[in-house]
Amino acid sequence: MLAWPDIDTVLLDMDGTLIDLHFDNVLWNQRLPARVAAAHDIGLDAARERLYAHMRDAPPTLDFYCVEYWSAYTGLDIAALHEELGGLVAYRGGAEAFIDAVRASGRRAVLVTNAHPKSLAVKDHQVRLTARLDAGFSAHDFGYPKEDVAFWPAFAKREAYQPERTLLIDDNAAVLHTAAASGIRHLLCVTQPDSGRPPRGGLPFPAFNHFAEIMPD
Numbered sequence: 001m002l003a004w005p006d007i008d009t010v011l012l013d014m015d016g017t018l019i020d021l022h023f024d025n026v027l028w029n030q031r032l033p034a035r036v037a038a039a040h041d042i043g044l045d046a047a048r049e050r051l052y053a054h055m056r057d058a059p060p061t062l063d064f065y066c067v068e069y070w071s072a073y074t075g076l077d078i079a080a081l082h083e084e085l086g087g088l089v090a091y092r093g094g095a096e097a098f099i100d101a102v103r104a105s106g107r108r109a110v111l112v113t114n115a116h117p118k119s120l121a122v123k124d125h126q127v128r129l130t131a132r133l134d135a136g137f138s139a140h141d142f143g144y145p146k147e148d149v150a151f152w153p154a155f156a157k158r159e160a161y162q163p164e165r166t167l168l169i170d171d172n173a174a175v176l177h178t179a180a181a182s183g184i185r186h187l188l189c190v191t192q193p194d195s196g197r198p199p200r201g202g203l204p205f206p207a208f209n210h211f212a213e214i215m216p217d
């Protein structure tokens with residue numbers, strides 16, 4: 001599936017790629033709506049609809065991924081919610097072995113995530129993610145989410161990589177599209193970002209589930 005001899009840098013998304021999206025789905029689709037419902041004395045469905053409507057209407061900026069933005073909107077401590085659910089943070093199948101194999105093969109493995117630094121810190125604390133990688137970056141340090149074409153030139157100023165010799169693995173097809181437009185040649189999507197939900201079909205990029213499928217030679 002991958003032309004490993006042509007790849008020397010691997011950029012890795014976090015949520016839904018290295019880390020099971022189950023954590024975020026429980027937080028944003030269950031725990032947060034339940035707290036909004038309790039705070040406003042409304043039903044769970046009404047709370048969900050209120051949150052989802054605001055998510056749909058939110059401009060495609062970093063606010064969507066910003067713990068402080070959603071704390072301000074809901075009046076709830078979203079960072080504390082992350083800590084409450086910390087026990088649900090888990091690697092996706094084979095992720096740790098894959099990172100180790102990429103680095104052992106002499107290639108560079110770099111985390112690049114839209115997650116807010118507070119969300120990243122909770123996941124890091126639970127599963128020691130960034131210590132396992134050569135480097136780790138939050139899009140919040142660059143001012144644009146990865147699905148904005150402006151992200152990639154800003155990121156390239158901090159992390160020197162040759163786009164034609166770089167692989168990006170990300171569960172978000174919109175991100176893979178802007179990465180492709182920026183010149184990143186090797187692109188891979190994820191069929192099952194959340195282990196608790198069915199695999200996705202019809203993705204516009206080659207895709208895998210368990211990291212054992214894509215180990216470096």
Ligand SMILES: [Mg+2]
Binds near residue numbers: 017170171172
């Ligand atoms: Mg993701």
